[in-house]
Amino acid sequence: MNKRIIAGVAAAAAASLLLAGCSSDNGGGDNGGGGDGVATDYGVTDTTITLGVLTDVSNIYTATAVPMVSGTQIYADEVNAAGGLCGRDLEIDVQDHGSDSATATQLFQGMQDEVLGFGMILGSPQQDALKDFIANAEITAVVAGWSTTALENPYYVLAGTTxxxxxxxxxxxxxxxxxxxxxxxxxxxxxxxxxxxxxxxxxxxxxxxxxxxxxxxxxxxxxxxxxxxxxxxxxxxxxxxxxxxxxxxxxxxxxxxxxxxxxxxxxxxxxxxxxxxxxxxxxxxxxxxxxxxxxxSMMPFGNPDSAKAVEVAAAFDADYAADNNNADANVNFGYGAMAIFGAAIEAACDAGDLTRAGIQAALATLTSVDTGVLVPLDYSDPEKTPSMETxxxxxxxxxxxxxxxxxxxxxxxxxxxxxx
CATH class of the missing domain: 3.40.50.2300 (Response regulator)
Incomplete structure (x- = not known):
């Protein structure tokens, strides 16, 4: 894996990149179940779990999005080094919508059958454009934003306080x-x-x-x-x-x-x-x-009061600093957003159900998610803010x-x- 790929995509305004692993078999919708007896449908094979990211690494939010994407990859690096999630490597498929809602919609339609869910969708206009597609596909998506309007869609997951x-x-x-x-x-x-x-x-x-x-x-x-x-x-x-x-x-x-x-x-x-x-x-x-x-909702980058924030900062400095101009709290957001989805995957795995429906059911059981870099989170009531701390x-x-x-x-x- 080329850890400098993020900068290359931002500079070239490429449409997509695969940040972890290189498998082209992302599960589709016909898996039925893995060899370990865990039920699956989209984006899961016996060896990999693929999550999507829709973001803007080429236009007005590049300075925010690139460190966020680095944070998602730091999480993937960490869990894969520890054996993966549910015995599978985590792959992150990052697609660049360039802050264009029509592009975001087109990219989503191309990705939806290849990913288990979305670890991050950046941009309020793009989230609004995709909300009906997300609901129709019944696909869980962590959003980069904290608007109360996201609470109207049960498949949108807020990574913090409204x-x-x-x-x-x-x-x-x-x-x-x-x-x-x-x-x-x-x-x-x-x-x-x-x-x-x-x-x-x-x-x-x-x-x-x-x-x-x-x-x-x-x-x-x-x-x-x-x-x-x-x-x-x-x-x-x-x-x-x-x-x-x-x-x-x-x-x-x-x-x-x-x-x-x-x-x-x-x-x-x-x-x-x-x-x-x-x-x-x-x-x-x-x-x-x-x-x-x-x-x-985000801790400062490298906050010394959090061991996890220090670990994330060290990983960023070692592997991603050359690709970014902004070592800031957005790195923590990317890590934390992916960690939320990771917690749902682990709970779904314990229940023997890595289908999209299984992820949604597992999310509702998460009453105390501590990512180490975001405020404490409770997803037991999807109609309420998952945190009231800042x-x-x-x-x-x-x-x-x-x-x-x-x-x-x-x-x-x-x-x-x-x-x-």
């Missing part, structure tokens, strides 16, 4: 630290849709339940400057700003806040922070280091991965009430 709960916990933590207090005005900048709109619902709930005023500004995410929006929030007297946007918008807001002298906490969900924001010469790097916070991270220019764990937090009382 966006609104992240926001509620983040604001509750700021309150606990004395950075905000009832009666204050909180600024909120968000993009619309299943990320930003969904997350903002958590901010609105927190404000309503705890005596705050929330002043919101919706943006497209395509702006080149957010000075006017920041001036609006400053005029409203905000004591903190929460953002549910991409990293470019977060960087623009930090730059504008620095220029306007709006020296208040600037918190974001997982997608808002990226290491480039604090790189040498970054216009708002010092402001973000001083005022930035992230509420997330990690509070601080950007850091001295730590590998560009962030440090400030606190493990939650669920706050407000988060519990929101999720009742």
């Amino acid at each position: 966006y609104p709960t992240e926001v509620i916990n983040g604001l509750s933590w700021l309150e606990e630290q004395g950075m905000i207090a009832p009666g204050d005005t909180i600024g909120y900048i968000n993009v619309p849709g299943p990320f930003g709109g969904d997350a903002r619902a958590g901010g609105e709930y927190f404000a309503d339940e705890n005596g705050y005023t929330l002043t919101g500004v919706e943006i497209t995410g395509k702006e080149t400057d957010l000075a006017a929006q920041v001036d609006q929030l400053k005029a409203a007297g905000v004591t903190a700003v929460f953002m549910s946007t991409g990293p470019g918008s977060y960087n623009q807001a930090a730059t504008a806040m620095k220029a306007a002298g709006l020296d208040v906490p600037l918190m974001t969900n997982t997608p808002g922070y990226a290491p480039f924001q604090i790189a040498p010469g970054a216009p708002a790097g010092d402001f973000i280091l001083e005022n930035g916070y992230v509420t997330t 990690y509070i991270l601080r950007p850091s220019d001295t730590e590998a991965g560009s962030s440090v764990l400030e606190a493990t937090f939650g669920p706050s009382a407000t988060a519990e009430a929101f999720n009742e």
Whole structure:
């Protein structure tokens, strides 16, 4: 296996790659059962289990997706070295949709009979485009995203805490630290849709339940400057700003806040922070280091408080660092997403049923999944967020991965009430 293949695919915008193993017999739908008596249907042979990954390693999310894919492969390397899952090697078939939903649909249709399930699907638009195909195929898929809309599809698996709960916990933590207090005005900048709109619902709930005023500004995410929006929030007297946007918008807001002298906490969900924001010469790097916070389901890369995070970081540094510019928490997400599916495979194996239906049944038995790099997870109720805990991270220019764990937090009382 060529461990530098990820970089090659990102550079060449290739359509697909097989990251582990080279078997072309992926099981299809006619297996019926393995030689060990375990029932199988799709993506499973006597020697291999194949999981799919649909991601973007060639377009706008390359910087996020490539370390995620590295994390999935680190998990496969680890379990295969230990004898595999259910006595079978784990193969990961990565396909690049380039953030195009039509391409994602076409790729899914070509993959669906060759994989047991999907260890990761990246991109809210692509997840939305595929949701009916996923449900019709009854195929389990871990999604890279934390929107509550994913809970509407029983075959979509969230690898962490939902966006609104992240926001509620983040604001509750700021309150606990004395950075905000009832009666204050909180600024909120968000993009619309299943990320930003969904997350903002958590901010609105927190404000309503705890005596705050929330002043919101919706943006497209395509702006080149957010000075006017920041001036609006400053005029409203905000004591903190929460953002549910991409990293470019977060960087623009930090730059504008620095220029306007709006020296208040600037918190974001997982997608808002990226290491480039604090790189040498970054216009708002010092402001973000001083005022930035992230509420997330992912531990920092190499977090010394987690033996597993340290192991994953060491594996990345040894085998994948040359292929990536971003040794960050996204490596942990890729590892954790695949570990969730791995836990379901092990439970299904114990039950003697590695069919897709067996995976779904096994998933519902997982009440305490500890990946070592994500928040603790409970999949016993598919209609509820699998976790109500979050990690509070601080950007850091001295730590590998560009962030440090400030606190493990939650669920706050407000988060519990929101999720009742």
